[in-house]
Amino acid sequence: MGAFADFPVLIRSKWVYFWVMIKTDSLQITTDILSLIAEIDEFKGAWRALGTLAPERLSALRRVATIESIGSSTRIEGSKLSDREVERLLSNLQIKSFETRDEQEVAGYAETMELVFQSWADITITENHIKQLHRDLLKYSSKDNHHRGQYKTTSNSVAAFDEDGRQIGIVFETATPFDTPRLIEELVAFVNEAVETKRLHPLLIVGFFVVIFLEIHPFQDGNGRLSRILTTLLLLRVGYAYVPYSSLESVIEQSKEGYYLALRQTQGTIRTEAPNWQPWITFFLRALQQQMKRLAKKVEREKIVLSALPEISVQILEYAREHGRVTIGDIATLTGVNRNTLKKHLSQLVEKGHLVLHGSGRGAWYALA
Template sequence: MMSFREDKLLATNVPMRIVSLISKINEYKGKQVLYNQQAPEVLNTLKNVAIIQSTRASNSLEGITIKDTRLIDIMQNKVQPANRSEGEIAGYRDVLATIHSSYDAIPVKPSILLQFHRDLYRFISLEGGSWKNSDNAIEEVYPDGSKFVRFNPVSSFATPGAIEELCKFYNQYSNSGEIDSLMLISATILDFLCIHPFCDGNGRMARLLTLLLLYKEGYEVGRFISLEQIIEESKDAYYDTLYQSSQNWHEGKHDLLIWSEYLLGIILAAYKELMDRVGKVSRARGNKAMRVEETIDHFVSNFSINDIRRRCPDISPSTINRVLAKLRDANKIEVLGIGRGAKWKKNY
């Protein structure tokens, strides 16, 4: 809420480089209807892939990982979670599905955030759905075991009121249109992370809230492209910009624009990827082998089979291996090692 008090965001002088990002994103936003009309089957494929990628990446950022085969089975509701990591994956899956299917009927208010958090932890013993009951700190742990406090969030006592105030500010400016919607979203997410309202799961909740707010402001790219995966691929910048923009937040003297520029860059990258994938998948006409080839062609450095699987989670390992063998026999790629983690190199 410190990004909104005393009209801080309203009075912010947005530099041209950020205005340019906003303009480019809005250009892509205007093409969404065209994509839906021209390539509905392609978008359906991308949607299914994005759900898996988003769930994997957002949890991976928090150190929650499971085998790809189990991930697919859990995402498709073929198996029940067998441990805490799988339970957290399943919880994220369900909240993500709720947002995708019902975003227009979901109000932005504290009780909804509590409901999302409850559902996030539905499959594990940790009790979700309540604000933190003790103060927390955002810490970085160094290899030698020492710790560095990156930020001290709002106290547990002040958290309910802070979230209530933040939701009111978001709804006020969303309804009035006084503030650009993308700047409004970035400020809301930064404040949410600075409040850090839960004992656990704040990062995942922030990314789910980002998706919800983008939907509510008319930006549908998160349905087809995983914002979480793009964030994971730039996680150093993610944490660095959060750190920089959170300094002096409690005093209302923080620099919101550092974080805003990063988040807008993520959204623009997602729209560019959507346009690229719509074109490529349309040409491939859903052919999975061709999609694997297109994915390999997109790599700018050496890659592994797991890199391909992360980008094509709906494609079977046998299909991926078949494409790799074909390209290897054609001398287009070569393997640089042995075993599952072996890297492949393009010869073109």
Template sequence: MLITFHPNYQITQSILEKLYKIDQIKEQVKDMPLTPHVLAGLKETSRIITTHYSTVIEGNRLTEREVREVLKGHAIQGWERDEKEVKGYFNALDEVAVLAKKHIVTETNIQTLHGLIIGKNIPTSYRTEQNSVVDAQTGTIVYMPPEAKDVGPLMTGLIEWINESTHTLPIPIVAAIAHYQFVTIHPYYDGNGRTARILTTLILHQGGYDLKGIYNLEEYYYQHLQDYYNALAVGPSHNYYIGRAEADITGWIEFFVSGMLYSFQSAQKHLQLQSAEKEQSKTINALDARQKQALVLFEKNEFITAKDVEELFHFAGRTARQLLQKWVRQSFVVIADPSKKARKYKLNKIPVFVEKIEQHKF
């Protein structure tokens, strides 16, 4: 029996504004030039960070540095369970990269991802008995999911809804609701949170919101962990059958798109910084020996004079002035004060100088 899924939410003005900014960044990053080598490095770093935070949310004890070591093949004695979780999630991210090339999500996709997450290489079946989410400190039931007999129909309904909604709703909204509904169904005894987050990644990547594979949402969740839990914990009761399915999840969607915007902005800033560093390195490499030495003068002062160049290189006054005139022609420096007695120079803008070098105009 197919259980129809009808999520209850509102697309507020705040959500719309965040979606607009997310799309802006997506288009801007799409056009940013990245060499294959740099892009591969950024993707790898993102996958490691994603793995670390998605597992640490569930209690994994490994630090980010230790996660890197484990993924290189190094063992951490006594922490085999943590190592297994990290390796499993990382392998599932590899599978996402393959599945993202397809246009639909299937139950087999989800079962395969869950299998990898818990350390198996085969699709896993849904639970056959009742489970519950329990507060680790108090032992009280935080959430009572649907009965096992309803899991299959609920998952079938969710998958059908995802594939239909990707044609009618913004992809981030589809991903947010899918995340919520998956943890609501809680189809497995273990690994539901990790699988929900990786399902989110799959939907976003399939829908063109991969951002070259260089961002992650999991770090934001970890940094706002209580808000993450609170946003997911909606409805009048902890019991699935008492209001959970009909609950208004606008607050969760707001939290989700806020995290997505933050993650996109962070990735964009990282790319911009890297681009600036690359440009700076390119410029410095293009300088001749004396120009590189002269940069020391500009570290302390915005403007320099011929006297400063004389002292730096132990030149005569005329030689210093001639060198500065050459630097002006090369666009290395520009005249800031044309006064003959106290002429001042400042460092030119980097792009102008690089363009001059590349065009051999000096």
């Protein structure tokens, strides 16, 4: 067993395959990987200081990130809804009935993400919870009624799509339906054992989980979206509390070719004697780095903007972030300030590039630039 000679005897033999697969010497810990992990962990440690914005402003950041995440994650799988369309749809989630498949997928993703944000501490990594999250994800998808929350019964493969939603090729073949329950059981055991024993860095554990989960592709549909939700859940559970405030899905969407390439390069080797984890782990850590950098910039910009603007202007921006749009009537009702005064503040915010004016006259409204 080599590097595994000192592993606790409590590791049952049925899990040994996954432990051996991810043995220390199968991943070259390069200076690049070490540097990425150190940078991300430094931000994780500094988040308490960076995240000292008022609760309503953190809420606004999370709202924007959530919209970006939902839009990006569903577009990666072929949806055509823009972030603005996603935002409008989320404002009417109480409808509970959606005409198109894109809308159904967005609604399911939104509710599942919110469940993770609210209850991550109680959602342990178990097969039942994974199945439940899959069921919730496809809650509104009428064509998926027969298989949501259940492992696949027919073979599937991972396809890549272009920006118009057209399939451009098969990325890789996946596990058979027969092997899927056993492989997921092993994967869940690996993750929980690795987190408990701390023999691997948490970011590596999450990275390994995601790439193996997608290589198995346990469900008939929704695996990509679910993998990204599970990524957020795992990151929250291992202490990366800032992830709801910056969209990892958006980073992946903008690096989609690299995403598919890294998956293909690693997943084609997972079941071999010498799995090549390098492409995926490097891509994954760089995506986390970009997610972190985007959030750091947003927080810094928020602080600069707040320190330089009058209180009324700050209230206008807060309302726009919270509701997606703002009118003079909205702010007049909120603040009781004279409408002419509000017009001056709105004009200044437009001139400074904080807001964009839409429409004119009585129908005019403003949105964040």
